Amino acid sequence: MHLFSRLGGAGRLVRPQDFVWLILFSAMAAVSPTRDPLEILTLLSLALLQVMEPKAPFFSTREGMTFSILLKLLMGYLLIGSTGGVNSSYYLILLLPVVSAATSYGFLGTAIFTALACGGYLSFLLYVDFSRYTIDLDQKRELFLRVAFLWAAGYLTNTLAAANREQSKRHRAVAEQLAEANRRLQEAEDAGRRSDRLAALGQLTAGLAHELRNPLGTIKGSADMLATSLSRENDVAREMAGFISSEVDRTNSLVSRFLEFARPMQLRLAPAELGYVIDRAVTHLDRMGSPVAIFKNYSPDIAPLPIDAELMERVFYNLLLNATQATATGGTVTVKTRRTDDGAYAEVSVIDRGSGIDPKHLQNIFNPFFTTKTDGVGLGLAIVSKIVDEHGGKMSVESEPGKGSVFHVFLPVESKT
Numbered sequence: 001m002h003l004f005s006r007l008g009g010a011g012r013l014v015r016p017q018d019f020v021w022l023i024l025f026s027a028m029a030a031v032s033p034t035r036d037p038l039e040i041l042t043l044l045s046l047a048l049l050q051v052m053e054p055k056a057p058f059f060s061t062r063e064g065m066t067f068s069i070l071l072k073l074l075m076g077y078l079l080i081g082s083t084g085g086v087n088s089s090y091y092l093i094l095l096l097p098v099v100s101a102a103t104s105y106g107f108l109g110t111a112i113f114t115a116l117a118c119g120g121y122l123s124f125l126l127y128v129d130f131s132r133y134t135i136d137l138d139q140k141r142e143l144f145l146r147v148a149f150l151w152a153a154g155y156l157t158n159t160l161a162a163a164n165r166e167q168s169k170r171h172r173a174v175a176e177q178l179a180e181a182n183r184r185l186q187e188a189e190d191a192g193r194r195s196d197r198l199a200a201l202g203q204l205t206a207g208l209a210h211e212l213r214n215p216l217g218t219i220k221g222s223a224d225m226l227a228t229s230l231s232r233e234n235d236v237a238r239e240m241a242g243f244i245s246s247e248v249d250r251t252n253s254l255v256s257r258f259l260e261f262a263r264p265m266q267l268r269l270a271p272a273e274l275g276y277v278i279d280r281a282v283t284h285l286d287r288m289g290s291p292v293a294i295f296k297n298y299s300p301d302i303a304p305l306p307i308d309a310e311l312m313e314r315v316f317y318n319l320l321l322n323a324t325q326a327t328a329t330g331g332t333v334t335v336k337t338r339r340t341d342d343g344a345y346a347e348v349s350v351i352d353r354g355s356g357i358d359p360k361h362l363q364n365i366f367n368p369f370f371t372t373k374t375d376g377v378g379l380g381l382a383i384v385s386k387i388v389d390e391h392g393g394k395m396s397v398e399s400e401p402g403k404g405s406v407f408h409v410f411l412p413v414e415s416k417t
Helices: 002-013 016-030 037-052 062-081 089-104 107-127 137-229 235-262 274-287 309-326 380-390
Strands: 270-272 293-297 305-307 332-339 345-352 394-400 404-412
Touching: 016 037, 037 062, 037 089, 062 089, 062 107, 089 107, 089 137, 107 137, 137 235, 137 394, 270 274, 270 309, 274 293, 274 305, 274 309, 274 332, 274 345, 305 309, 305 404, 309 332, 309 345, 309 380, 309 404, 380 394, 380 404
Parallel strands: 293 332
Antiparallel strands: 270 305, 332 345, 345 404, 394 404
């Protein structure tokens, strides 16, 4: 297995094109009539640069591409200069920097490097002794064709590269859309599974709650009668009867919460200011003596929403209560609102810098009866999620242990219920 891994790695480092470049430049060096060391060295250097360019991370940067093109221009200039200047058969070597620029830059970059290549080639005319030599009309046409050929090659290559870049951009956009669609599909599947669990647990809870109500009433009535019939001297029995009565009240409250969770909600939708509903939840929390400061950051571009204000106040109260409980005394909790980019939802974010949520619990925090609190029942966030779902909204959470959590509530601007 290690052998195949190494072969796979070698396959990525050595490409078929590498052999083509090496063979091509080696053949040009072999047929060189002059055997000039500078000519052969330049050819081999160009071959090495062509082979190493796709492999070195530096050449994939903007600076690296520019350096590579300038280096090819320099080596091409030296090669042409050492093999006859303007008469050199190696003038086509200038296609290397021109094509590289056309595939790496836009029209302006291609034009600049093509102009440099043509200017470098024509600069060899400066070394011609025109007192001894003349350039006739056919030679001028040849020079013009060589320069025009470089421009045509650069333009055509740039056009093809631009089309490829546009196609790649479209492919990336499609891939991003597919990834977003998959993410939304996963969220929808998670929400569907949660709804199924809620429905099943709701039916079970409703049946159990109704069955428990009658015996609880009997127990409480018996405890109250026992307390009134005991003599004043029997303090222990009276205290026990009081415990029974208080525990029955606590259990009865829990049963009421079960029933509330299981019972279908009847929303009373009416336009309501989102900031006002949140303010009421914050005020209720402040009256309880919260040791945490709550900062409010409301967006002014959210119009009144069609919501059940009483139920949504309960949603925000529960989220703020959880946030303050997770935050150390003297800390801060932030609640902010904004309109989503597509304008379809109003987003409310409750942000704390508390203990955070363990990643393995994130998928379960909205499930009923799931809690990490020693005295919790696990219905708070389940009921919150149910209320938001009934409004046609959705919820999400971001959390990092030790750094805090952010609960997002998305409410539709137009009623979906």
